[in-house]
Amino acid sequence: MKRGSNMPAVGTYNQTLVLDMIRRSPSGVSRIELAELTGLSAQTLSNVARRLTEADLIVEGERVVAGPGKPRTLLRLNRSARFAVGIHLDPSIDTFVVLDLSGSIVAHMETPPEDTDSTPDLIAALAESTNTLLRSADVPPDRVLGIGIAVPGPIDDATGMLLTPPLLPNWHHTRVRDLLSEATGLPVVVEKDVVAAMVGELWADADHALRDAALLYYGAGVGLGVAIDGDAVRGRTGNAGDIAHLLIDPSGPLCQCGQHGCLGVTVAPERLLLEAGVTASLDIPWGARRAAIDDLRTRAQDGDARSLAVCAHAAEVLARAIVLTNNMLDAGTFVIGGPVWSRLSEVLEPTLRALLPAIAQITTTRPLRLVEARLGTDLAAAGAACLVLDGAFTARASDLMISAS
Amino acid sequence: MKRGSNMPAVGTYNQTLVLDMIRRSPSGVSRIELAELTGLSAQTLSNVARRLTEADLIVEGERVVAGPGKPRTLLRLNRSARFAVGIHLDPSIDTFVVLDLSGSIVAHMETPPEDTDSTPDLIAALAESTNTLLRSADVPPDRVLGIGIAVPGPIDDATGMLLTPPLLPNWHHTRVRDLLSEATGLPVVVEKDVVAAMVGELWADADHALRDAALLYYGAGVGLGVAIDGDAVRGRTGNAGDIAHLLIDPSGPLCQCGQHGCLGVTVAPERLLLEAGVTASLDIPWGARRAAIDDLRTRAQDGDARSLAVCAHAAEVLARAIVLTNNMLDAGTFVIGGPVWSRLSEVLEPTLRALLPAIAQITTTRPLRLVEARLGTDLAAAGAACLVLDGAFTARASDLMISAS
Known part of the structure; x- marks a missing residue:
């Protein structure tokens, strides 16, 4: 109202x-x-x-x-006037960052996810990593505004709870916002990874080039961030950005939804690795994925035909997803990032960029602008910290309204 | 900025x-x-x-x-304090309405589209219909704020020009905004039909139920309106809302883009009519379409198996499109309307509503809310008039900013 x-x-x-x-x-x-x-x-x-x-x-x-x-x-x-902590919970790695007020990463840490479904242990591990990182960076505690956590959806935004993210079974129905706040004494906000990533890219958007834009996030899953008039779109329940079931390649692999060729399953990193012959199975240990993805990139760069074909197909699928979503949003600018994208961008990006104008479904009246995410591999974690900075320090027209008593 | x-x-x-x-x-x-x-x-x-x-x-x-x-x-x-004219250019019928300040339609007229590609003749016909309608409704000329025109995209928003809407070849590259303004002496705004429809539904949204919502427009084509925080999303170039090439049914008909089963071609009214045996060809004269669509509805209501199957399939395709777009936007509320929807809603809506929760791709955390468009068949024309009212009389936070000199 x-x-x-x-x-x-x-x-x-x-x-x-x-x-x-x-x-x-x-x-x-x-x-x-x-x-x-x-x-x-x-x-x-x-x-x-x-x-x-x-x-x-x-x-x-x-x-x-x-x-x-x-x-x-x-x-x-005064960039050191305030700091914020960002955490990204991901099936393969938990990332912790500290950002200063300029949005620059001043401290960074990665830990393998705790192998437990004990909520107290999971929360205690997050709190300990947070405190360790803040101490190591010599950040004065009274300058820390709070902690942002980026997670795969779905979330319950009212309670700051993870619902049932398929790849994070240990976290199902965990009230991470309140529990981590109790454990650290700091305010905590929880957002979907793609929303956090979009907020992070907007935070330091010096020339306001992203006021209306979309963000293709390519990590363990694929998601979409959306910015309208300078604000990230969260959706009614904080769960905007799910594009996993956009149907792209009907001759593609079977998705758990029953269709063949949904976006998510078609470009799933484990699928690419199997098809390129880098791995022999879809069931790759989370800890082995980064090296395997790096291996795929190197093979493609070395001219391995199978890896090149897999990368070309993935680039085409992503390009089609960008065209379909841009037709709907008329965003004009797409930011691309996320941990898998960062590792493969050298082999995906030229093909994707070349294919884009040739896709028959395109309806944009001006050329689409593609930009790499400023925050790179740490996109979601740094974006999570920006949620905190953004809440405190972004001028919003809604601030002009008399607050409800 | x-x-x-x-x-x-x-x-x-x-x-x-x-x-x-x-x-x-x-x-x-x-x-x-x-x-x-x-x-x-x-x-x-x-x-x-x-x-x-x-x-x-x-x-x-x-x-x-x-x-x-x-x-x-x-x-x-004082509902009669101001009025606005709305025009919807459509391949089958041009609709003209006059709205009072409450958003109620006080005058309504339909004319078959002029069968000419002469721009002066096209503009003169629009101006004449506008003046006739205003006179017939006894609207004092000094209370008319302006004219809104809703058109199928793509448009050039900077110049108020129709670019190349496939179904309106006579209007290609016509600067309708400036030309109609010259012919009538009134301010004119041009928007895509789905954007205008969304603005129209927002204008009289008494309980702010649509502050975040989407609108599925089903007319000669299918399009999507999007509302974020009470404002319609126009996109970078005014061309948001194209969902025609969402791939829904890979075993469906061939689209001009080269894929089988894009949303637009699969639920195109002429396709439904042919498959139900109402017509013998896809090439139906525009003037005969309404009666044919009414015939399809009546056959389905009378229990004709072929018509029922066609309507059930169309309802499922629309339901899948709603699920896919809601996964992306987390809109929570979908308004459905447009001229074809209005004629078929009685036979489509129960199936669509029943199918929605069962579609496997759904990721919403709360049930989707479906509502019929308040503006009915005149959705786009009335929405076009609301563009004018909205520009003059909607409180926007941006009004709080000092205007650039």
């Missing part, structure tokens, strides 16, 4: 907006430029800049002489 | 918001209720209500005694 607006709401919004613009300007920005960008008066901007400086969120940088008149003082983000 | 906010922007926004709430309350709403809904102070609300009354946009209605204290005066929309 929309609400009215008043002056206190405007004050808070303007302050967040100015911080937003300063952090998206890595080389700094002057008060005069900010006035032009925001439309705010010089007086308002001076007040806002003073409050942000007092809160230690920004610092005054060098003075720049540009033409006649007073030199301009550049305002810069 | 986001902008700052200041008091004048807040004043305009609050006024539009209050009008928004009054028009979504058909039985009227008191100042005290508005204060609770919006969070605005009694003083601010009195000022806003006075300005809206002076502008003749609202009227004071009856006084209601509710418990102790002063009786409350209900504020109501």
Whole structure:
């Protein structure tokens, strides 16, 4: 429900907006430029800049002489003013990162998933890894805003619970948000991996190139992130982004849904590895997957015909999925990333890019723009940390509304 | 790019918001209720209500005694304060409607499409129909805000031009926005039919049930409208909503894209009519289609096995399309409408609703809610008029931003 607006709401919004613009300007920005960008008066901007400086969120940088008149003082983000922890729970590896306020990764750790279905043990392991990482990075505890966790869906957004993610049986029906918050004393947010990834790419989108965009996430599964007008789309229940059953290749492998050639099953990494002859079975230990995927890439780069064919087919399937979803969303820009994509992009990306304009179903009126995810392999974990930063420091028009009492 | 906010922007926004709430309350709403809904102070609300009354946009209605204290005066929309024209260009029929400020259709006209590729003749015919309809409805010209036109895509949103909609060859590359505006002296907006339909359903969404929703449009083609946070998704180029090539039935008919069983070709009305034996060919004159579709419905209702099977299959294909798109968007609520749907809903809807929960690809965590389009057969035309009303009278957070000079 929309609400009215008043002056206190405007004050808070303007302050967040100015911080937003300063952090998206890595080389700094002057008060005069900010006035032009925001439309705010010089007086308002001076007040806002003073409050942000007092809160230690920004610092005054060098003075720049540009033409006649007073030199301009550049305002810069104090990147170490706040930090956030991001965790990505994945069947093959749990990733932990600490991000500073600029969205840069300042600490990184990977652990094999705990082999237990004991909820207390699972939570204790997450809490211990989090604390170890924060200590190792010398992050002052009072500057940590909270923890974001990215998980495969489905989730229950109201309770921050994982429901029944097929590849994470140990976590089924675990209230990870509340339990990890109790264990660490920090606020915790839980989101689907693709939503977190989209939020992460938006956080440091300096030129607002992704205000309307989609993100193809290629990891243990394939998913879609969607951004509309600068915000990630979460969906009614926080479970947007499931494209696993888009039917792409009717002559492809049988999916558990009963159809042949759904997107997810067709480009599942274990399927590619088997078809390329890298492995002899679909049942690959999670710990052995990274090396096997690297092996597939190397074989394709070395000209192995079977690996090349498998990669070409996977690239075509992904290209078709991009075309179908872009027809629906008219996003115009697709970010591609995720742990499997990062390992295979060198062999998938040229084919995918070449095929895209030739796919007969394409209905876009302008060429699709493809970009690599800024956050690379750590896309979901870093995105999870950005959920925390975004909640605290992104200027949203909804901040302009009087909050419900 | 986001902008700052200041008091004048807040004043305009609050006024539009209050009008928004009054028009979504058909039985009227008191100042005290508005204060609770919006969070605005009694003083601010009195000022806003006075300005809206002076502008003749609202009227004071009856006084209601509710418990102790002063009786409350209900504020109501003055529905006749403004009007908008909506036009839907379709291969089989051109529809013209006039809507009042409440979103109710006060005048309606249908004409067979002009059989010419002369742009001046096409535009002159639209202008003449518009003027005829406005005169017949006794709408004062100074109360007409403008004309909205809903068209099949693709469009060029920058120039308001139809590009190459396959079923409207006469209109290819016609700058309908500027030309119709010149011919009528009214502002004109052009949108894709599915976007217009979504805007129309949102305009009178009294209980905000559609803030996040999707709309399956079933007419000469099938398309998808999407609403996120109360706004219709237009896409980067205004061409969102193309789901024609979602692959649904690999054993289905050959699509022009080269695949078998794309959504669009599988449920194309001419295909259903041929398979049910209602017609003997796919090449049905546009003017004969409505009667033929009514015939298909009647046959199915009379228990004709072939017609029943065709309708059951079409319902299943539509259900699968809903599941696939909802998996992506997690919309939760689907509106279904459009001219073909309106004629067949009695025979499609029960099957579709029954099949939905049983489709194996479903990943929603709550039951999908299906609702019939409020605007019925005139969905696209009325939605087109709502584009005009929406542009003038929907409170948007972006109104709170200082406009770029």
